[in-house]
Amino acid sequence: MSTPARRGRPGYDLESLLQVAVKLFNERGYDGTSMEDLSRKLGITKSAIYHHVPSKEELLRLAVDRALNGLFAVALETESFEGRAIEKLEHLVRGSVLVLIEQLPFVTLLLRVRGNTKIERAALARRREFDRLVTDLVKQAETEGDVRPDIDPAVTARLLYGMVNSLIEWYRPRRGSAGTELADAVCKIAFDGLRA
Amino acid sequence: MSTPARRGRPGYDLESLLQVAVKLFNERGYDGTSMEDLSRKLGITKSAIYHHVPSKEELLRLAVDRALNGLFAVALETESFEGRAIEKLEHLVRGSVLVLIEQLPFVTLLLRVRGNTKIERAALARRREFDRLVTDLVKQAETEGDVRPDIDPAVTARLLYGMVNSLIEWYRPRRGSAGTELADAVCKIAFDGLRA
Numbered sequence: 001m002s003t004p005a006r007r008g009r010p011g012y013d014l015e016s017l018l019q020v021a022v023k024l025f026n027e028r029g030y031d032g033t034s035m036e037d038l039s040r041k042l043g044i045t046k047s048a049i050y051h052h053v054p055s056k057e058e059l060l061r062l063a064v065d066r067a068l069n070g071l072f073a074v075a076l077e078t079e080s081f082e083g084r085a086i087e088k089l090e091h092l093v094r095g096s097v098l099v100l101i102e103q104l105p106f107v108t109l110l111l112r113v114r115g116n117t118k119i120e121r122a123a124l125a126r127r128r129e130f131d132r133l134v135t136d137l138v139k140q141a142e143t144e145g146d147v148r149p150d151i152d153p154a155v156t157a158r159l160l161y162g163m164v165n166s167l168i169e170w171y172r173p174r175r176g177s178a179g180t181e182l183a184d185a186v187c188k189i190a191f192d193g194l195r196a
Numbered sequence: 197m198s199t200p201a202r203r204g205r206p207g208y209d210l211e212s213l214l215q216v217a218v219k220l221f222n223e224r225g226y227d228g229t230s231m232e233d234l235s236r237k238l239g240i241t242k243s244a245i246y247h248h249v250p251s252k253e254e255l256l257r258l259a260v261d262r263a264l265n266g267l268f269a270v271a272l273e274t275e276s277f278e279g280r281a282i283e284k285l286e287h288l289v290r291g292s293v294l295v296l297i298e299q300l301p302f303v304t305l306l307l308r309v310r311g312n313t314k315i316e317r318a319a320l321a322r323r324r325e326f327d328r329l330v331t332d333l334v335k336q337a338e339t340e341g342d343v344r345p346d347i348d349p350a351v352t353a354r355l356l357y358g359m360v361n362s363l364i365e366w367y368r369p370r371r372g373s374a375g376t377e378l379a380d381a382v383c384k385i386a387f388d389g390l391r392a
Binding site: 148 | 225227228282334338341342343344345346347348351352354355356357358359361362363365366378381382384385386387388389390391392
């Protein structure tokens, strides 16, 4: 064993290591990426990685938790809101778009998780919890007469977040483009439609 | 070499072989599936597979072409339409949802293609061509005053198909549920919004 001071390269703390790992997981798939691949990419030894984090699964947990915590923080804000369910729903959608933009690689990883390991199944369970929350808001807004009653609320919720989540497929950050503008676009189309 | 009559199992023609291959590609990823895996899944030898199809890539090509041909057939129908661009756009969206539902595993595979091989790059090029077609319709409809002018048409097109394509993540065929109902729901929300 080398001395702790020589472990890892200067410049790699847990955060920067996590960033590289998430990028690699998104490129090659989580299952398709080994700690060996990660150590090659980072240019440090595997034991230097294990100095920061005990396993590949732990990197996945940190990554998907960041995405989920961002989304649930917006949901919590929404709950403390006074007002009609449709306003809460709009706040949730707007906030979700901003989380997706700010944490793009982390949310991308989260949305591709399939559930082969305990960490993945836990992430999927929290995603389902979030989806239920969205569906409940849609239902409540429908009861209040603010959401069209001619579509199953679960379908409306899925289509709404289908639109939001599609951002990971095509959104690329550009200098000078504000996330709030995209969040506005999503809300306009989802709530009022693309028709003039 | 065995005689042709003994190649393959009775019951596997190219079509049923393709169905199994696409299911496996969707479960494990195209890159992560070998012809060995496929032969094990089918319970036939690799040479029996090669009797039907020369390579794994050819299976991919057949699969993504089926999805793309379905989508472009709707686009072609749309072009021959008389009428306003927004009506064409609605026809295209409705038809795309039906193609997604009818060819779900094939479209799922298409939408996950990343472009590592020639076949994949060709599929991505045709997807981009389709996207341009959608964007052009949105632009034209905006010029005709039928689509809201306050959002970049390319963004509108992407959000619209983000919603459509999200179906591969959550739609599961159920007995008695008509695809046309879901196509209606998508059009209602996309064109007129979820607000009552």
